[in-house]
Amino acid sequence: MFADAGFDVWLGNMRGNTYSTKHVSLSPKHDKFWEWSWDQMAKYDLEAMIDKALNTTGQPYLYYMGHSQGTLTMFSKLSTDAAFSSKIRKFFALAPVGAVSHIKGMLRVLANDFSLEIDAYYDMFGAGKFLPNNFVMKIIADSVCGGLKVETELCDNILFLIAGPESHQMNDTRTPVYLSHTPADTSSMNIMHWLQMVKKGTVAMYDYGTRENKKKYGQAEPPEYDFTKIENPIYVYSGDEDWLADPADVSGYLMPRISHTVVQNTVLHDYNHLDFIWGLRAAADIYTPIINIIKKDP
Incomplete structure (x- = not known):
């Protein structure tokens, strides 16, 4: 567009x-x-x-x-x-x-059910690329999708487990295309950083632990942004059904x-986290207004 x-x-x-x-x-x-x-x-x-x-x-x-x-x-x-x-x-x-204090989905399950002690976390998910094993993925899928009426292939996909599988704007015929391109890889360290945000309710630099923090930041706790x-x-565009950018976190944090610097704050009805990029109404609700x-x- x-x-x-x-x-x-x-x-x-x-x-x-x-x-x-x-x-x-x-x-x-x-x-x-x-x-x-x-x-x-x-x-x-x-x-x-x-x-x-x-x-x-x-x-x-x-x-x-x-x-x-x-x-x-x-x-x-x-x-x-x-x-x-x-x-x-x-x-x-x-x-x-x-902040992501009110986040739902996969990151909430990981933050609640798994240790955020760095060595234990890396033992579970790997120290390099984020590679959750089948056991972990089953726990996540059962927790996230247990009460939802969604297709099995969506619950097998990390992206939907993070962002939320329920959408009234998804073009179902395009789902295989979306799943063939996403999710892309990320690092275990990046996922850990997100989990630290879930636990702390703040937006801070990566927490390496007290000793390493003192070396890197000159203080015991990582600095907040x-x-x-x-x-x-x-110009803010948020959704009232967003699992990751939860309305409570957007409005409260x-x-x-x-x-002081927001020119426009648009809250979109019936938008989940992925509807901003794939939603059937995104062109009219978001992209055309931005172009104008x-x-x-x-």
């Missing part, structure tokens, strides 16, 4: 996915390749991708649209890097993630911290 509207569109990739597995010295087969969480995506990857787009086009800034973790990383980057902020003209935050420092214009906002920008 954006390309058809005449925009130059650049699609970023999160670390570890199908299109983001190259490294100057490490192979994805090695655990060390996977030693990162969304902290590193926010600190390094966002700027690298955006600088690539700006340097190629010769433009001083761009319009950024992020979904889910793509909003979390941008909120975190904007709150810690004032120089970077000038590169973002407007920030369109879809299914925005701040201060979203009140963000000054960029933000995120909005009080960014309301950008076109009207002086």
Whole structure:
């Protein structure tokens, strides 16, 4: 839609996915390749991708649209890097993630039912790429899908166990296409970081444990990201049926911290976490309005 509207569109990739597995010295087969969480995506990857787009086009800034973790990383980057902020003209935050205290689905099950002691966690899920075994996946699927009327193939898919399988906007004929492309791989460390957020109810840097935290951060606890420092214009699109970006977390944690710079706050009825990208109404409810906002920008 954006390309058809005449925009130059650049699609970023999160670390570890199908299109983001190259490294100057490490192979994805090695655990060390996977030693990162969304902290590193926010600190390094966002700027690298955006600088690539700006340097190629010769433009001083761009319009950024992020979904889910793509909003979390941008909120975190904007709150810690004032120089970077000038590169973002407007920030369109879809299914925005701040704290995840009220999250449902797979991450809630993992946080509640499994140890978050780092060594025990890595013994269960691996120290490199996130690889839950069949036993763990059955526990998660039974907990998440037990009371829902959903297709078996959806409950076998990690993406739906994280984001929520129930949707009134899913084009069922496209489900095989969606499942063939998602979910992409991520690191155990990244999932651990999300679980720390679930447990603590805050948005902080990765918690390595007291000893390592003192080495890395100079303090026993990881620093929290201060979203009140963000000054960029933000357009928020959240859903009232979102398992991951739960309405209680959006309204209770995120909005009080960014309301000073929010230009528009749109709460969409009957939207779960995936409807923002695949929902049948997403074009009319989200993408066309964003196109119009950008076109009207002086």
